Amino acid sequence: MTKELKIVVLAKQVPDTRNVGKDAMKEDGTVNRAALPAIFNPEDLNALEQALRLKDRYAGSTITILTMGPARAAEIIREGLFRGADNGYLLTDRAFAGADTLATSYALAMAIRKIGDYDIIIGGRQAIDGDTAQVGPQVAEKLGLTQITYAEEIVKIEDDRITVKRHIPGGIETVEGPLPIVITVNGSAAACRPRNAKLVQKYKYAKTQTEKAENQLKYADLYKNRDYLNLAEWNVNDVKGDIAQCGLSGSPTKVKAIQNIVFQAKESKTITSADKEIEDLIVELLNNHTIG
């Protein structure tokens, strides 16, 4: 018998760096975020699926999405609700801007403390806009919890101990740790289930205060009667954050320079697939001992 689990899913809205088109960079060499679609960080979806599987298995468990970002990152919470999460918080404040991984972890850890009741904090191994894989372990350290990174599958939970298969070079390692715990999930884990049509209907109008204000509270009654449609926004004061540890000022790492990647074009020789040309190339490679 296992108790009802309280699960917090850490999710990030990221620019889709996998499909970078021509307009992705501005002329001054900075990234044109507006030209890139904003998506649910892929490995965070793998993490959400692991959370949903726990909820399927241990009835009464709840899933809370926690995301940090600008107002529009509320989309991530709705996406989570559409797939089976129960509620969510958007951590948003100008004070959080420019945060490196340490300042980000600090803010997330403060928000998790405010949530208060948790057994498992789970997120993707890394986000595709930074690829650092640092936030999970740093959140764990800040909360004084242990961590299991590169998780492939949560095998079971028994007597407040969790068993997880994790991806290690050339193989799989099965480890067991105590709850509460922080887990980061690898991209090779099971893909997330699709949106559920009923949940899309239910949460379509779930909005943050900022979004409702933009809408001039068109459906004021709706939000009064259906509290689950009110998405909470937290600022730095709501989570009792120390400004000095947030955002740019709380970030020990600074960006000194950014360079666009320009590959030096070599003097290359173009050849066709004609027999003679291929044979000449092979002979040349053999003669200068590149092959053979």
Add this chain to the structure above:
Amino acid sequence: MNNLFVYCEIEDNIVADVSLELLTKGRSLANQLKCKLEAIVIGSRLDGIERQIIPYGVDKLHVFDGEKLYPYTSLPHTSILVNLFIEEKPQICLMGATVIGRDLGPRVSSALKSGLTADCTSLEIGSHEDKKNSIVYENLLYQIRPAFGGNIVATIINPEHRPQMATVREGVMKKEILDENYKGEVIKHKISTYIDESAYVVKVIERHIEKAKHNLKGSPIIVSGGYGVGSKENFKLLYDLAKVINAEVGASRAAVDAGFAEHDRQIGQTGITVHPKLYIACGISGQIQHIAGMQDSSMIISINSDANAPINQIADYAIIGDLMEVIPKMIKYYKKNSK
């Protein structure tokens, strides 16, 4: 005090290549900084481990040898590094951007509130001027890494916080023994001074490790395929060529995502970094992410039906044509001329 530290990762009492690469890099950075190179190794039954480490020019090796320290788990190794760093105050700490380094590094940096840069591809020493506060910092570690999906390269610094921490991916730096008879000090530390019993909370129940199926990193010739190969079936042709010319087969992320090749053959920013003598890119368009992992190849041959594919710009030879036609011809003429 204020030395450069490298965390040495071990598997079955063999020090990982990435750690040795970092020792070589660390040695040259330490020379520039006029400080000492120190190394840390944590595991069990480590007798004689110094013979694998000191020859890289290590002045001081910290050994933590205890039954419960292998296989790696997060908290005990973190605890050692954090407590040792509080005593030793290193200016720089380097570790591999491996499953272990990427689990351990962030945790240590969080505990020490120091900065950490992940997956660096280059490390340099330089200065920095903070114009706003008119402070000039000398001898900072420039941590250079691709960012934003490999579309930009960022230089990161930690002006105020120590140690300056960075992880580096395997294969990016070169390893080189400095002197087989290098004289370095070996210190065997008492474990209980550094780790509380309560740190051993995670238990490794089972480990399955298969020997690597290939030696992509070490292979002098690589035949690599991209999305343009078209199918898993067509990829067999690459294996045929590889077999004949004694090469290994690699793949781009697009080919791996499409299921044409296994994940562990992926070359690029989110895969393996290689620098072979010859790299044959088949049906690879040349996305930046891929190029980042193979641009240091001595010679590049691209086979692509698209004459405008970016890969052709960095190729020494660009064969414009259908790889299904070109590869069999390469095999044929190799066989004909190699004997």
